[in-house]
Amino acid sequence: MAQRTANIGLSLGADICWPIAYESLLAALDLDLKIGRDRVTFACERVTIEPFNLQQPVKYDVVIDRLTHWYTISREWIKKAILLNDLYVYNNPWSIQSNEKHTSYAAMMRLGLPIPETWMLPAKAYEHADDLEPTLRQYARLFSLPEIGEKIGYPFFMKPYHGGGWRGVTKIDDAAGFVRAYDASGTDLMNLQKAVIPYDWFVRCIGLGPQTRKVNYDPSAALHDRYTMDTGFLTPEDAQILEDTTLTINAFFGWDFNSCEALAKGGVWYPIDFANACPDSQVTSLHYHFPWLIKANLRWSIFNAATGRKMRRNMDWDPFYAIADKDIDPRDKLKAYAAIAHQRFETEKFRDFCRTHLGHVDELAWEFFGSETMRDAVRRKVTALFPAHEIDEFTELFFGRVQRWREQEGAQGDKDGF
Numbered sequence: 001m002a003q004r005t006a007n008i009g010l011s012l013g014a015d016i017c018w019p020i021a022y023e024s025l026l027a028a029l030d031l032d033l034k035i036g037r038d039r040v041t042f043a044c045e046r047v048t049i050e051p052f053n054l055q056q057p058v059k060y061d062v063v064i065d066r067l068t069h070w071y072t073i074s075r076e077w078i079k080k081a082i083l084l085n086d087l088y089v090y091n092n093p094w095s096i097q098s099n100e101k102h103t104s105y106a107a108m109m110r111l112g113l114p115i116p117e118t119w120m121l122p123a124k125a126y127e128h129a130d131d132l133e134p135t136l137r138q139y140a141r142l143f144s145l146p147e148i149g150e151k152i153g154y155p156f157f158m159k160p161y162h163g164g165g166w167r168g169v170t171k172i173d174d175a176a177g178f179v180r181a182y183d184a185s186g187t188d189l190m191n192l193q194k195a196v197i198p199y200d201w202f203v204r205c206i207g208l209g210p211q212t213r214k215v216n217y218d219p220s221a222a223l224h225d226r227y228t229m230d231t232g233f234l235t236p237e238d239a240q241i242l243e244d245t246t247l248t249i250n251a252f253f254g255w256d257f258n259s260c261e262a263l264a265k266g267g268v269w270y271p272i273d274f275a276n277a278c279p280d281s282q283v284t285s286l287h288y289h290f291p292w293l294i295k296a297n298l299r300w301s302i303f304n305a306a307t308g309r310k311m312r313r314n315m316d317w318d319p320f321y322a323i324a325d326k327d328i329d330p331r332d333k334l335k336a337y338a339a340i341a342h343q344r345f346e347t348e349k350f351r352d353f354c355r356t357h358l359g360h361v362d363e364l365a366w367e368f369f370g371s372e373t374m375r376d377a378v379r380r381k382v383t384a385l386f387p388a389h390e391i392d393e394f395t396e397l398f399f400g401r402v403q404r405w406r407e408q409e410g411a412q413g414d415k416d417g418f
Contacts, residue, residue: 003039006305009060011047011067011074011089016384017283019046020377021294021368022064028364029298033306033357040306052077058085061305064297068093069278088304088311090256091277095315099253100162102191104275107252107317111324112333113245114270117152117194120161124185145182146175148192155195160188164276166219171195193272201264203234206279206293207246208257209300210347211418213292214242217261224394229288229401231408241269241331244338249274251341254315256300283378284385284394287401291369291410295361299418303353312344354417362413369406375399 008026010019026044033040047063049071058081067074068091075097081087099107102120109115122140126132149156149172158181159169168188170181182190204217204227216230234242246260249271260274283290303309323336342348354361368374379395386394 001034001037001039003041006040006042006062006302007060008042008044008301008305009047009063010044011063011065011078013067013071014384015066015281017377017381018281018290018294018297020380021290021374022297024373025294025298025361025364025368026302028368029358029361031302031357035306042302042305047074049074052080054080054084058087060087061308062301063087063089064301065089065091065093066278066281068096082311082313086310088309090300091258092254092311092313095254096277099275101159101273101275102161102189104249104253105191105193108249108271108274111248111252111320111337112330113248114268114330116196116270116272119148119152119192121148121158121182121190121192123187123189124182125187127187145178149175149178152192152194155197157193157195158182158185158190159193161191162275164278196263196265196270196272199263199265201233201238202261203242203264204259204261205242205246206259206289207250207255208293208296209303210247210342210345210350211296211300212243212246213289213296214239215289224284224287224397227286227289229404238264238269241334244334244341245269245271246274247341247345248320248334248337251344252315252317252320252337253277254312257297282381283398283402284381287398288405290402291365291405295365295414296418298361299354299358300350302358303350306357307349307353309346351417358417362410366406366410366413369402369410374402378402 010022012019023044026042031040031042047060063078063081065074065078068078075093078087078089078093082089082093105115105118155171155173157169158172160167168185172178172181202217202219204215206213206215214234216228216233218226218228242260242262245262246258249260250256250258255277257277257279258274259276259279260271262269262271280286281293286293319340320337323333326333375395378399379391382391382394382398
């Protein structure tokens with residue numbers, strides 16, 4: 001029987017708390033798994049940034065990437081490692097680079113999801129380019145912002161066609177506000193999207209592999225309170241629609257880790273923002289939900305590293321389009337899309353792996369999230385974000401919310417593998 005070490009790399013930016021939790025729990029698991037004819041142990045390290053020869057080998061089996069969406073050299077190293085070294089990374093770097101929010105809206109409209117009416121505007125200002133002036137002079141057409149506003153209907157939201165973190169998002173209530181916001185948008189290319197107001201629920205559904213977490217989200221609250229601690233607030237059917245929607249989007253674009261924001265109104269769930277392929281992973285935002293994320297991340301990365309699961313390099317959208325073109329009920333289409341997603345994520349194989357090899361994750365997680373190591377990880381993240389006089393207060397706030405998770409969910413563990 002061969003002995004091998006599965007190496008997991010963490011490609012990090014300003015991340016503080018979740019890598020500490022991930023590394024600590026992976027070490028505590030002390031895995032030595034029988035996979036086929038091999039005995040597999042695990043090692044984890046943080047990926048460094050340095051010059052590289054394209055032909056040099058890569059030691060990692062899996063990389064959890066937090067930089068591709070903005071840091072170029074890390075993205076290019078990951079691309080070469082996928083092409084030359086068969087690295088498994090989440091998420092697909094070509095998809096992240098090319099499939100921004102604008103593309104995601106168009107694609108999900110094609111699949112028949114109820115995306116609110118969405119427009120794109122030419123940029124207000126431009127970076128200099130030699131051919132810019134003759135191009136605009138010949139082909140750019142004058143347009144009226146008030147007329148566009150009337151066609152969409154107020155209110156609507158103006159937001160950059162790519163990016164995240166609520167950067168540049170403006171609620172437009174009237175023509176005057178529309179003009180002000182457009183004038184301030186600079187070189188950003190903007191989408192306009194009809195507001196779903198009033199709404200019954202605003203849910204952010206986090207997907208990591210085939211695992212999902214539905215969070216009641218309050219965008220009007222302070223940043224540390226936007227992820228509410230509500231549980232059991234969705235009907236089983238609503239929860240299933242959100243899960244099916246999130247897994248469809250993630251499988252369509254080749255994203256292992258992404259979040260989907262959706263609004264419920266009048267019995268319909270409207271996806272509004274779902275190209276978030278580097279979701280918030282910090283305890284200062286997730287707090288109560290933070291342990292779920294760490295456990296989900298551990299299970300999915302260990303599964304991929306242990307089994308040598310191959311990364312899907314191409315998007316392959318035709319199976320989704322074939323369903324979209326059928327004359328069937330929209331809910332049945334969504335179920336069919338989700339079935340493709342489960343096939344691509346190998347959900348049942350993953351579930352069996354978790355049952356067989358990772359049954360002790362729940363107990364170790366319950367212990368770790370009550371430890372001083374966890375409290376210190378919270379404090380380190382709080383120290384990086386909050387003024388000195390608020391460090392003690394917010395450390396205890398976030399750590400206390402994690403303890404609430406231990407009492408309400410952690411002690412029971414996860415059912416049926418994950």
